[in-house]
Amino acid sequence: MNNIKSGFVTIVGRSNVGKSTLLNRIIGEKISIISNKPQTTRFNLKLIYNSFDSQIIFLDTPGIQKPKNKLGEYMLKQSIKSLKEVDLILYMVDIGFENGELDNFIIETLKKINLPKLCIINKIDKLEQKDIDNLIEKYTNMDIFEKVISISASKGTNVYNLIDSIKSFLPYGPKYYSDDMITDQTQRDIVSEIIREKTLFFLNDEVPHGINVLIEKFSIRKNKSLVDIDATICVERKSHKGIVIGKNGSMILKIGKFSRIDIEKFLGLQVNLKLFVKIDDNWRNKLFKVKEFGYYNK
Ligand SMILES: Nc1nc2c(ncn2[C@@H]2O[C@H](COP(=O)(O)OP(=O)(O)OP(=O)(O)O)[C@@H](O)[C@H]2O)c(=O)[nH]1
Ligand SMILES: [Mg+2]
Numbered sequence: 001m002n003n004i005k006s007g008f009v010t011i012v013g014r015s016n017v018g019k020s021t022l023l024n025r026i027i028g029e030k031i032s033i034i035s036n037k038p039q040t041t042r043f044n045l046k047l048i049y050n051s052f053d054s055q056i057i058f059l060d061t062p063g064i065q066k067p068k069n070k071l072g073e074y075m076l077k078q079s080i081k082s083l084k085e086v087d088l089i090l091y092m093v094d095i096g097f098e099n100g101e102l103d104n105f106i107i108e109t110l111k112k113i114n115l116p117k118l119c120i121i122n123k124i125d126k127l128e129q130k131d132i133d134n135l136i137e138k139y140t141n142m143d144i145f146e147k148v149i150s151i152s153a154s155k156g157t158n159v160y161n162l163i164d165s166i167k168s169f170l171p172y173g174p175k176y177y178s179d180d181m182i183t184d185q186t187q188r189d190i191v192s193e194i195i196r197e198k199t200l201f202f203l204n205d206e207v208p209h210g211i212n213v214l215i216e217k218f219s220i221r222k223n224k225s226l227v228d229i230d231a232t233i234c235v236e237r238k239s240h241k242g243i244v245i246g247k248n249g250s251m252i253l254k255i256g257k258f259s260r261i262d263i264e265k266f267l268g269l270q271v272n273l274k275l276f277v278k279i280d281d282n283w284r285n286k287l288f289k290v291k292e293f294g295y296y297n298k
Helices: 019-027 070-082 101-111 127-140 159-168 187-203 238-245 247-267 287-292
Strands: 005-013 045-051 052-060 088-094 119-123 147-150 212-220 224-235 270-279
Touching: 005 070, 019 045, 019 052, 019 159, 052 159, 070 287, 088 101, 088 147, 101 238, 101 287, 119 127, 119 159, 127 147, 147 159, 147 212, 187 212, 187 224, 187 247, 224 238, 224 247, 238 247
Parallel strands: 005 052, 005 088, 088 119, 119 147, 224 270
Antiparallel strands: 045 052, 212 224
16 A cells, blocks of 8 residues: 655745745755845746655745746746646745735635645744734635745744645655655856856846856766856846956955855865856746756746
């Protein structure tokens, strides 16, 4: 008899509510990048949780937003598409805002989907218990969710309870992936995202949102002590190139240094990282470019 609970679970919600933070915590590795700026996650990625009695394949999705360009259209389609590919839907909100137009859009979309749904209220480390209780009541009263669970993804509060609840809504089934697989992303994908994460951390306004990182070289030296990585940071405008390079190269040095530290931690190898900057005029508005950079809805 198979007594493994297994299935596919998507997490959707507005940007910045903490979807990627939660999934990294659940699988215990930093795979999905995180930032305090909106629109950090750009495509659906799988993060796989394994335990002796379960395998949960989570889909991390881009925050729901009004698309402003071809990349934004792709991101919204990815989030919506994820709702059709799963056994269970997690809808995450945080404590910071009233339900706006975007949340209403998501809630209306969820109402039409005949699958179990859990509502996760994140960032409760910033709230008093009575306010948490009020929020739980508000989402429970919507009558859409099988359960409403409050957590702190960054502190880990209630995350084990959440995993137990998720399991209770999954069917018994096979393990779809081997136990040692925690993501569908390649090492190159993750390295590219680590570099983009640093640009989100150090740069402001539209600059990081217009960045795409291409890994041009990824080669492990014969004695396996070092990996040589060349990456190109594509920016949308000439002025952005100057900002990414910074005065006397100070910004690109900083992005390189912090990227290298994280890439070394991730690969467990020493890294020789070379960064280049290239202008790819207005690429987020050009469908062929968006596709060429790998953002493509099949
Ligand atoms: N205080 C607090 N901050 C949190 C918590 N979880 C996440 N954050 C912060 O919220 C911000 C957004 O986190 P992300 O995980 O990137 O959010 P996201 O929902 O994946 O965002 P998108 O990818 O843009 O849709 C980051 O600055 C996190 O550190 C939490 O439990 N408490
Ligand atoms: Mg994210």
